[in-house]
Amino acid sequence: VMGFRLMELQHDERARIATELHDELAQKLTLLRWKVGEVKGRSLSPEELSACCEDVTRMIDGLLEEVGELVTRLRIPPLAELPFVEALKRHLRFFQDAFGLPCSLATDGDIPDLQGARRSAAFYIIQEAFLNAVRHAQAREVRLSVKSGERGVLIAISDDGVGMTEGELERAMRSPGIQGMLSRAAGVGGRLSIESEKGKGTQVTLILPLEPGEGR
Numbered sequence: 001v002m003g004f005r006l007m008e009l010q011h012d013e014r015a016r017i018a019t020e021l022h023d024e025l026a027q028k029l030t031l032l033r034w035k036v037g038e039v040k041g042r043s044l045s046p047e048e049l050s051a052c053c054e055d056v057t058r059m060i061d062g063l064l065e066e067v068g069e070l071v072t073r074l075r076i077p078p079l080a081e082l083p084f085v086e087a088l089k090r091h092l093r094f095f096q097d098a099f100g101l102p103c104s105l106a107t108d109g110d111i112p113d114l115q116g117a118r119r120s121a122a123f124y125i126i127q128e129a130f131l132n133a134v135r136h137a138q139a140r141e142v143r144l145s146v147k148s149g150e151r152g153v154l155i156a157i158s159d160d161g162v163g164m165t166e167g168e169l170e171r172a173m174r175s176p177g178i179q180g181m182l183s184r185a186a187g188v189g190g191r192l193s194i195e196s197e198k199g200k201g202t203q204v205t206l207i208l209p210l211e212p213g214e215g216r
Contacts, residue, residue: 010191017115018203026064028059032059035171038052039052075083084114087119088126091127092105092144095142102129103144109147111146111148112148118209124180124184125155125181125192127156128140138162140175142159144157152208152209152210153208154205154207155208159202163198163199163200169196172194185208189210190206192207
């Protein structure tokens with residue numbers, strides 16, 4: 001059952017990346033092609049041509065950033081053989097080096113060495129939360145805390161970014177990225193919540209159930 005669930009998670013990840021390639025990159029490449037065709041088919045003044053070139057350059061820069069994020073997701077270093085907390089430290093160092101965004105880790109309690117589908121879900125959600133902080137939140141710092149208690153393993157990812165209004169958060173909850181996070185959490189019996197306030201950052205909280213003999 002565990003092996004089958006991991007295959008499902010891998011399939012979901014491929015489908016999510018394929019959706020991003022279609023919805024994000026393909027649409028913007030189509031728009032870029034249209035923009036270039038418009039410039040080619042018109043007689044423009046030097047000022048108009050300069051403005052169009054600036055627009056095209058911004059679009060290309062945005063595409064390069066999105067491609068870089070997708071490549072980063074696919075090139076995350078293998079961490080399966082490391083204890084869970086040590087793997088988290090390596091994970092954060094990787095993101096910090098990749099994006100130049102300071103991030104910290106705090107642990108509380110006897111953190112179990114999560115394995116299998118729960119470990120995969122935890123890393124997926126941490127990764128998505130971090131990329132959202134980089135891409136949308138304009139954060140200057142990301143903090144990760146992990147706590148083990150009677151309810152399970154509580155993982156919180158918080159940033160000091162721009163935050164969201166209630167309406168913005170409602171719309172974000174329907175996005176493919178957050179829907180994928182919710183699906184991963186539910187698939188391993190966990191619970192995911194997101195809190196945000198305009199100007200005060202965002203926090204993603206994941207609670208994973210403990211297996212018999214784990215935790216306190």
